[in-house]
Amino acid sequence: MSESLNIAVIPGDGIGPEVIAEAVKVLQVVTVNTGVNLKLTNYKLGAEHWLETGETLPEETLTALRSHDAILFGAVGAAPGDTRIPSGLIEREMLLKLRFSLDHFVNLRPSKLYPGVPSPLANPGEIDFIVVREGTEGPYVGNGGVLRAGTPHEIATEVSINTAHGVERVVRDAFRRANDRPRKHLTLVHKHNVLVFAGHLWRRAVEAIAPEFPEVTHDYLHVDAATIFMTTNPSRFDVIVTDNLFGDILTDQAGAITGGIGLAASGNINMDRTAPSMFEPVHGSAPDIAGQQKADPTAAILSTALLLDHVGLPELARRVEAAVEGDVASRDEMTDPRTTSEIGDAIIAALA
Amino acid sequence: MSESLNIAVIPGDGIGPEVIAEAVKVLQVVTVNTGVNLKLTNYKLGAEHWLETGETLPEETLTALRSHDAILFGAVGAAPGDTRIPSGLIEREMLLKLRFSLDHFVNLRPSKLYPGVPSPLANPGEIDFIVVREGTEGPYVGNGGVLRAGTPHEIATEVSINTAHGVERVVRDAFRRANDRPRKHLTLVHKHNVLVFAGHLWRRAVEAIAPEFPEVTHDYLHVDAATIFMTTNPSRFDVIVTDNLFGDILTDQAGAITGGIGLAASGNINMDRTAPSMFEPVHGSAPDIAGQQKADPTAAILSTALLLDHVGLPELARRVEAAVEGDVASRDEMTDPRTTSEIGDAIIAALA
Ligand SMILES: CC(C)[C@H](C(=O)O)[C@@H](O)C(=O)O
Numbered sequence A, B: 001m002s003e004s005l006n007i008a009v010i011p012g013d014g015i016g017p018e019v020i021a022e023a024v025k026v027l028q029v030v031t032v033n034t035g036v037n038l039k040l041t042n043y044k045l046g047a048e049h050w051l052e053t054g055e056t057l058p059e060e061t062l063t064a065l066r067s068h069d070a071i072l073f074g075a076v077g078a079a080p081g082d083t084r085i086p087s088g089l090i091e092r093e094m095l096l097k098l099r100f101s102l103d104h105f106v107n108l109r110p111s112k113l114y115p116g117v118p119s120p121l122a123n124p125g126e127i128d129f130i131v132v133r134e135g136t137e138g139p140y141v142g143n144g145g146v147l148r149a150g151t152p153h154e155i156a157t158e159v160s161i162n163t164a165h166g167v168e169r170v171v172r173d174a175f176r177r178a179n180d181r182p183r184k185h186l187t188l189v190h191k192h193n194v195l196v197f198a199g200h201l202w203r204r205a206v207e208a209i210a211p212e213f214p215e216v217t218h219d220y221l222h223v224d225a226a227t228i229f230m231t232t233n234p235s236r237f238d239v240i241v242t243d244n245l246f247g248d249i250l251t252d253q254a255g256a257i258t259g260g261i262g263l264a265a266s267g268n269i270n271m272d273r274t275a276p277s278m279f280e281p282v283h284g285s286a287p288d289i290a291g292q293q294k295a296d297p298t299a300a301i302l303s304t305a306l307l308l309d310h311v312g313l314p315e316l317a318r319r320v321e322a323a324v325e326g327d328v329a330s331r332d333e334m335t336d337p338r339t340t341s342e343i344g345d346a347i348i349a350a351l352a
């Protein structure tokens, strides 16, 4: 029996190509002799590509990407000081455009403190939660504008758009994931005492969907309080569901407390499977260390595990995770002298 | 010589009255024999008051509050389970209404890890920064709405409003505060790669005002990255300037890393002095421990130091801070068995 797995690869900018090279090797090795026929197609996109061509995400590329089973993505973004590239252009016109066009409504970000990995917290306890971040609406919609720009009377607005459709589907997904986990607990994070209109939509969605999952308990935290618990008692979290912006903030904090965003994987998932999902490390393109083999490819490699789960190959996903877990347990984080590809090779050796 | 200091006191709900009682004692003691003629007027406002009268913040009360030199505020908010009070009503119609009506555009929140206070971070380093949070606009303006409420086609919006007037005045205030500090460094926190319109207004304000303060260096962080540095290297911060919502989130996190929001003070300051400023602990009303003398009054007491600074009595402010510093250094946080008023009394003893 042989099934084909047709993956689009977008290495992107900065450390993206380096970490994706390792993730690709892992995908190749883990699928050997499994009957999975892995096909990889590279797409050049990102800040570098924009400088060369003026293209962010051409329609033909978007159409071509749609034909794949999944997308593996590195990172995009120019160096902060690079004034040739309008700030945020690539992030919005390419990365966010992919998430929105391909309806990646579940932005899945697991946070786990692996044995042997030091946390910056004095008493981290056991950390093992997932954040289900809404990926297609909220303050990320790009609605807003400027009036009287550049004058003393300038007014700039940003509009957060939240729909019953968008909120309910991600809340249901989060309940489903909570139901599949041993602790079966869901925490809604928002700021409904201030953002009344959006906040109440989120709360009502949780209350409306909760009866479908009678075994799942749920609670609520304001986003400010959530950052406190993330610091003082992260073990309290099992599944967090939250909006696009709060999810962005909390998952960087979650990455920090679990040993750094060098380990944080993510999936931009279209659970309706009307378009391919996209898997990427949470970290950015880190132009300051690009091309030096200094980046940790672990987050990119763990993102392939999320990819394998999504395409229905959970045994392979568990093998990747186990190999990573073995490698990180043996690291001395302070003095790990290994290059990006040495770390990749070590994880591959553990896979075999 | 005698000058009068005419303070409005709003104890509020939950632990508010307990912690404010201690803060008031501190104000009374620190002003003794200083020629300051302290006059205190109590105002009953908050969730309890709403249950009794249906009033949130009557016009007459607002007018009366305007006649004071400053306001000392405890905390408001009903117990989370109390369904008699519409969620967030008191927070919005009273607390936020005060901040907006009295034009408290500088929401000042210092974060300092006092010697002897344990941080939840493994290697906190020296933490001594202030957050200048914008207090009168951003996503807090209450603009937004709901269409097709309760139907599958519901749409809820939240509008963040940012003005050149509002942003420039708070950025200038933050630069001024940075200029007065030894390290003279300002960090703008925003998310301009996604929130383009508001983000660019903030960035342009910083660039426009920077030349007025040639000794102050400045940098920029996205809010998600700021939560990482807050965890891994909080010493990098000196003065942070940010919008209303990001400031809300970051200052709770900042409270957590400096030993808990039991120590975090804040000032809602009208720097133009067209209305009285208001000083309050960052923490909430904590209904679960209310009335049990379990609350730590330190944040409320440190808020009186900010108040004394604002009304032009910095020597008294330093005395309050020194007394607090002495007390916290001698605490065993894990086993501190003291009641709210015992802590207050100890700080007062140190003042004498
Ligand atoms: C690069 C940026 C647009 C992106 C986001 O804000 O979602 C990033 O921070 C992330 O979390 O994936």
Ligand SMILES: CC(C)[C@H](C(=O)O)[C@@H](O)C(=O)O
Binding pocket: A193, A194, A224, B091, B092, B095, B096, B248, B282
């Ligand atoms: C109670 C609430 C409205 C308030 C805020 O969000 O500003 C509080 O969290 C704070 O930080 O003072």
